[in-house]
Amino acid sequence: MLRIAVQSKGRLFDDTMNLLSEADIKVSASKRTLLVQSSNFPLEVLYLRDDDIPQSVASGVADIGIVGENEFVERGENAQIIDRLGFSKCRLSLAIPKKIDYPGLQWFNGKKIATSYPNILRKFMKKNNINADIHVITGSVEISPGIGLADGIFDIVSSGSTLVSNNLAEVEVVMKSEALLIGNWNMDEEKHEILNEMLFRFEAVRSAQDKKYVMMNAPKEKIQEITEVLPGIKSPTIIPLADEEWCSIHTVLDEKRFWEIIGKLKELGAQGILVTPIEKMIL
Numbered sequence: 001m002l003r004i005a006v007q008s009k010g011r012l013f014d015d016t017m018n019l020l021s022e023a024d025i026k027v028s029a030s031k032r033t034l035l036v037q038s039s040n041f042p043l044e045v046l047y048l049r050d051d052d053i054p055q056s057v058a059s060g061v062a063d064i065g066i067v068g069e070n071e072f073v074e075r076g077e078n079a080q081i082i083d084r085l086g087f088s089k090c091r092l093s094l095a096i097p098k099k100i101d102y103p104g105l106q107w108f109n110g111k112k113i114a115t116s117y118p119n120i121l122r123k124f125m126k127k128n129n130i131n132a133d134i135h136v137i138t139g140s141v142e143i144s145p146g147i148g149l150a151d152g153i154f155d156i157v158s159s160g161s162t163l164v165s166n167n168l169a170e171v172e173v174v175m176k177s178e179a180l181l182i183g184n185w186n187m188d189e190e191k192h193e194i195l196n197e198m199l200f201r202f203e204a205v206r207s208a209q210d211k212k213y214v215m216m217n218a219p220k221e222k223i224q225e226i227t228e229v230l231p232g233i234k235s236p237t238i239i240p241l242a243d244e245e246w247c248s249i250h251t252v253l254d255e256k257r258f259w260e261i262i263g264k265l266k267e268l269g270a271q272g273i274l275v276t277p278i279e280k281m282i283l
């Protein structure tokens, strides 16, 4: 049995639960039970505050965990990064009141900065030879300059709208962050096997994201030209139709180039184009 620590509620929760569910690992998210066993996979889910996830994995209370990179780096716990999960993307930035004309990092010399990430900030300031007064607060960091608690802040930014509504301007991006799958360094063979099965499923889910399965009817004489337009997995599947002059072509398309390719297919005489999402893809 493998034990995973995940955030019990908050910004990481929904995407974490979706990832498990898309990998067909069933777990009920109970409000009261902090440790829940999957009904169809050898996995136990431990629901924690994100602050406690790095330590629980480093100490072996949990074997693996899903946590923001910002929190993992801040805690400085000794665990390995197994996978980057691509969700909860944000950055840790320095911001100051927008009315100030920012001359560069030296502005922070002798200034008071409010943050929930003192270790990351301290390291950054040291590297850049800036002597600032770091004031630790656990929440509502963005309001501190407005109430005279600090001169600037160091906090999470995503869309930037929290900064705007607090009359702050982002002046330095210190680190980028996304959700990480972290792991204890000393997992036994059996746990590694379960983990590998999980990673295989995660990869299948990820490969299918942003991909569409496309089916169309096309005149047989255009097969060559149509095939050249399609960047499918290998070559497209071609199925004969009752009408001997026509065939059905099936392929996988990347969502990014989808409309461009569909346009070309129509020009080449493709008709009855059907598009469906793909749940999983094993390459």
Ligand SMILES: Nc1ncnc2c1ncn2[C@@H]1O[C@H](COP(=O)(O)OP(=O)(O)OP(=O)(O)O)[C@@H](O)[C@H]1O
Pocket: 007, 008, 009, 010, 011, 012, 048, 049, 050, 051, 067, 068, 069, 070, 071, 088, 089, 090, 156, 157, 158, 159, 177, 178, 179
């Ligand atoms: N606006 C955002 N956009 C994208 N990702 C974010 C955003 N805010 C936070 N995150 C990411 O999600 C993680 C969890 O954020 P959340 O606000 O839920 O933390 P928290 O309040 O500390 O939760 P907990 O109660 O578990 O301690 C952050 O550490 C960060 O990696």
Ligand SMILES: O=P(O)(O)OC[C@H]1O[C@H](OP(=O)(O)OP(=O)(O)O)[C@H](O)[C@@H]1O
Pocket: 011, 139, 140, 142, 155, 156, 157, 158, 159, 160, 161, 162, 163
């Ligand atoms: O750049 P933005 O898109 O505005 O996002 C940034 C904000 O998001 C997070 O807070 P959250 O909304 O999770 O609330 P919290 O402070 O209560 O955790 C973070 O602490 C920032 O305040």
Ligand SMILES: [Mg+2]
Pocket: 049, 050, 051
């Ligand atoms: Mg927290």
